[in-house]
Amino acid sequence: MAAAEPGSAAPARRPGVPARRSGDRRAELVAVASRLFREHGYHGVGMRAIAEAAGIQAASLYHHFMNKEELLLEAIFVVDRDLIVEQLPLLDGPGDHRERLAALVRGHVLHIGDHRNAWWVASRELRALSPDRLDAVQVYRRRYQHRIAEFLVDGVRAGEFRCEDPRLATLAILDMINGVNEWYVPSGRLGITELAERYARMVLCQLGAGKL
Amino acid sequence: MAAAEPGSAAPARRPGVPARRSGDRRAELVAVASRLFREHGYHGVGMRAIAEAAGIQAASLYHHFMNKEELLLEAIFVVDRDLIVEQLPLLDGPGDHRERLAALVRGHVLHIGDHRNAWWVASRELRALSPDRLDAVQVYRRRYQHRIAEFLVDGVRAGEFRCEDPRLATLAILDMINGVNEWYVPSGRLGITELAERYARMVLCQLGAGKL
DNA sequence: CCCTGGGCCTAACGATCGTTAGGTACGGGG
């Protein structure tokens, strides 16, 4: 996924050189598509543009994907799958509620930093999915959101958080974190690890659990 | 702008009936375009679709706008102009820093509620603007952001806010507020005025200036 | 050695894209 992140032009694939592994090539193409979707939007990029950026012809993409929408879906799912299988378990890990929530926030910010293109696409181009695909993605997303809201309620009950409306606070916090990928660039004032740390602190502060 | 917000179909304009005022018709068309841009994205909507939703033919749009991009620019500028001329002055109004910031947050949330389509477009479709148009919009946006960061510094100096990095806090707060228009629907659990009030409180809380 | 299949190619399809040219109907001002 993070393989072809830089704006690399066509890598001039020589005919006989196999693309490492079959699944690798697929992931490469998804990464290329993610970058272009991010830059111009799903409908702003044609199959020919994606193919050119990958160094092949448009028709060749159909040997890897059924259609354009499958490319989009795969790009989006990278993000949502990771949220569930990597982030959510952090809430059941060691430490008090403060520490566990901080770990989730840090992980979330770092994940955004590692998959900027996919995150952008995942948040802006959902509407281009067909209704049933869209539902599948939103199930994942709601699961993440509901689990966090539940965790906030637990934290309030444990006396670690102060928060008058956990559901609204969840939305506000997630929007705040996801906002990172609107303006973050690796060359910016703050590195992604500093950002992760500061956002963890800001979130705790917002829940009345700040240390400063 | 908020004139034709509902998802109205073609209003069946009879030939001889003038469209009230010349500028009104323009604003109506921008509102229709905003809604469609929001639903399908800038590149996902054709001039023919916009025209049909407005009850006219595609070619007729070119009597009101030079090209498709001008429609987009007009939709976006509604938002950014209002931010500068209506929101920023609130920071120089009466009250202490807490009250003035709360007023800005409330106004910001209410503005989002009143111009949902335009806000959506303004935050997602900037990339479709040509570089010089994009610059013009971003000048407005940066002015808003810098003024708020400056205000936070003042508030910290006055001992009303606690915040280790005002520039980062500004980004986080703005992303949090703008997130409202990702999920807000008028029929939701909370009305827009309640949301405005709660967001004002959450922002103050995040700055260590909460009352609870 | 032949065969199979993955990965890519060229060429083309019908549809839709943004945009333009040129014309019509009508209300208001001279």
Place this chain on the structure above:
DNA sequence: CCCCGTACCTAACGATCGTTAGGCCCAGGG
């Protein structure tokens, strides 16, 4: 009454869209 500007129309342009059909080339297995 005539004329002008506004608002809209029909028809069409070249380009680009997503997608398909069919074929070539090469690596690996029998």
